[in-house]
Amino acid sequence: MKTTSLKNIPGRLPVILIAILTTACVPITPRLDAQFGSSVAIARTQQTANPEPSRKDPVQGIDGQAGDAALDNYRESFVNPRPALSGGVVNVGSGRAGSGGGGGSGMGMGR
Numbered sequence: 173m174k175t176t177s178l179k180n181i182p183g184r185l186p187v188i189l190i191a192i193l194t195t196a197c198v199p200i201t202p203r204l205d206a207q208f209g210s211s212v213a214i215a216r217t218q219q220t221a222n223p224e225p226s227r228k229d230p231v232q233g234i235d236g237q238a239g240d241a242a243l244d245n246y247r248e249s250f251v252n253p254r255p256a257l258s259g260g261v262v263n264v265g266s267g268r269a270g271s272g273g274g275g276g277s278g279m280g281m282g283r
Contacts, residue, residue: 217223233239 234242
């Protein structure tokens with residue numbers, strides 16, 4: 173039976189390195205690269221509400237005065253926020269994270 177000695181490895185090392193380096197240059201995903209960016213283009217097309225607004229009816233919505241009033245109310249809510257409602261909070265449990273509720277004794281403690 174033929175065995176490989178350690179003396180032959182340095183002679184084969186350049187061949188092994190060339191084989192490894194040339195496989196690194198091969199494109200791994202040729203099918204994916206051919207369709208790169210198509211999903212973004214499809215999503216952009218699907219999310220466009222009205223692609224030709226000048227040729228068709230305009231997008232329907234609320235009138236200008238109502239929209240202006242809604243925007244003013246929204247901005248005002250940050251300048252003068254409403255006070256928080258009191259009495260609506262119900263605390264349940266002992267307050268410890270993961271305690272599972274009640275105030276029982278721990279594992280094996282207090283027996």
